[in-house]
Every structure is written in C-alpha cells, then in structure tokens.
Amino acid sequence: MHKDENLNNLKPGLYCVATPIGNLGDITFRAIEVLKKSDLILCEDTRVSKKLLEKFKINKKLISNHKFNEKKNLKSILELLENKKIISLISDAGTPAISDPGRILVNECINKNIDIYPIPGASAVNAAVSVSGFSDKYYFCGFLPEKKSEIIKLFNSISKLNCSIVFFISPKKIIKIIEHIKNHFLDRKILICREITKYYEEYIRSSVNELSNVSFSTKGEITVVISENKSLNLNFNQLEESDKKKIKRLIKKMTIKDIIKEIGSDKKISKKLIYNYCIDLKNEN
Numbered sequence: 001m002h003k004d005e006n007l008n009n010l011k012p013g014l015y016c017v018a019t020p021i022g023n024l025g026d027i028t029f030r031a032i033e034v035l036k037k038s039d040l041i042l043c044e045d046t047r048v049s050k051k052l053l054e055k056f057k058i059n060k061k062l063i064s065n066h067k068f069n070e071k072k073n074l075k076s077i078l079e080l081l082e083n084k085k086i087i088s089l090i091s092d093a094g095t096p097a098i099s100d101p102g103r104i105l106v107n108e109c110i111n112k113n114i115d116i117y118p119i120p121g122a123s124a125v126n127a128a129v130s131v132s133g134f135s136d137k138y139y140f141c142g143f144l145p146e147k148k149s150e151i152i153k154l155f156n157s158i159s160k161l162n163c164s165i166v167f168f169i170s171p172k173k174i175i176k177i178i179e180h181i182k183n184h185f186l187d188r189k190i191l192i193c194r195e196i197t198k199y200y201e202e203y204i205r206s207s208v209n210e211l212s213n214v215s216f217s218t219k220g221e222i223t224v225v226i227s228e229n230k231s232l233n234l235n236f237n238q239l240e241e242s243d244k245k246k247i248k249r250l251i252k253k254m255t256i257k258d259i260i261k262e263i264g265s266d267k268k269i270s271k272k273l274i275y276n277y278c279i280d281l282k283n284e285n
Helices: 029-037 046-055 070-082 103-111 124-130 148-158 171-176 178-184 208-213 241-250 256-264 271-284
Strands: 013-017 040-043 062-064 086-089 116-119 138-143 164-169 189-194 202-207 222-226
Touching: 013 029, 013 103, 029 086, 029 116, 040 046, 040 070, 046 062, 070 086, 070 103, 103 116, 124 138, 124 164, 124 189, 124 222, 138 148, 148 178, 164 171, 171 178, 171 222, 178 208, 189 208, 202 208, 241 256, 241 271, 256 271
Parallel strands: 013 086, 013 116, 040 062, 040 086, 138 164
Antiparallel strands: 164 222, 189 202, 189 222
C-alpha cells in the first residue's frame, strides 16, 4: 500500500527537496506541496530559486545557504528545527547535498536526532545512465577535482572498477583532460550529456579512442557516462611472456601508441592491458 502522505499535516523537520535540473515541468507534485507547507526554504542562490517559486506560486521566505555560508547559518537553522519548524532544503538544480550544499546541515540534524525527509525528483545522473545503454551499476564521482594530479589519481583508482563511471564537468574542462580520459578508459564507450532536459540538450556518443575527434559546444553543464570495462570479462586479457618480451624490446625505440598498434594488430589483446604494461615498464626505469 502506498503511503499517501497527508500534506496538510507535514511533520516538523528538514525536507531535502529535489528540484528540476533544467525543465521546470519535471518538478513533482509532492515537492510543490512540501515547499508550500514549509516555514522556510533554504536555497543555494535566491535569484535562481525565486524563479522556481514564482512559477508555482509558492510564497515562502528564502534564505541563501551555500558552501560559503553554510557553517555560519547552521546554529540559527538548527534552533528553528529544534523548535519544530518545517524547513525545506533545495539546490539550484537536482537533489541537495549531492554535489551541492547541504551535507553539513544533514549531518548536524542526524547528530541532534532531528527528523530528515527526502523528497526525490529529477536527477542528472539517473537521466544520463538511463539513456547510455551502459551497465546500470555505476560509480558516481560528482564534480571532478580541480587539479589534474588529483584527477589522474581518481582515474587510476576507478578505471579498475567493472561498472559505468559517471561524473560532472564543465565543457571547457573536459577538453583539457581528454588525453587523461583516453589513457585510463581506452576501449570503452562514452556518452557526453550536455544541458539535460533544457532547450539545447545534446547527447554525444563516441568511443573513448575517438574522443579527440568529437566536437561539442563549450557552454552549459555536462554529465559524462563511461561504459563498464568489458575487457575484464574477456578470456584474452592476459599478456603472454612472448608479448612481454617484445614490448620490453620495443619500448626502447617506439611510442606506447605505436606499441599498442604493433602488439594488438594481430592478436585479441586489450589495448588497455598493453598500455598499462608499458606504463609499468617506464615506471621501473
């Protein structure tokens, strides 16, 4: 039996309310009703959230609650919650506290035994995975780190996972790390989702190997999905000793790219496997 919540009698507590990721029509009826019944709404940017509230005729007080003032606001918000107020937490788009502010407040509510209720809704991650055609088992990275060294460290660890990989990134930044994506996810497929549910939404499908040849707008928000590592399930994903000896000989005079072509041209050997072995050899020297 479905729990048909009596929205006229909302329980006091914190409500984490998902909002549309682009198209305002994706908001749920329940989200609208919860926002209307709230005593206060916490948001990232009042200018963005005001448009949403005006669209659905929600006349409630907005308080800006972003990563720069989240800790400062904490004491006063907790006092309101302890006084049995109904407070909704929203982000500019999607679900609060997931790659968005809110986690600090949620943890403090847990520590103080204040009730927290999720109001689910639109998700860029689920939307992207649903149209990818890749494994529905996925690892979500959130926004990639700022520093390239940290991105490489992250890619080194997650490239070994046999599941889809999902992350957020700006269009300008993805161009700068294409080579790193190719180095770590060779032989996989990739889906680049730009501006999901918005007017200029775009879905670009490619192999990681051909990613350098792909062109797309450098505007908007991007969700990337990389396919699972199917080579982990293949029987031919081991290098023979003869191949290792040949690679050791070739690496002194050829590039890794040329070695991959040389070794992989007449055998069904994962390019990723050859690449990793070459890197290991270089690191030894």
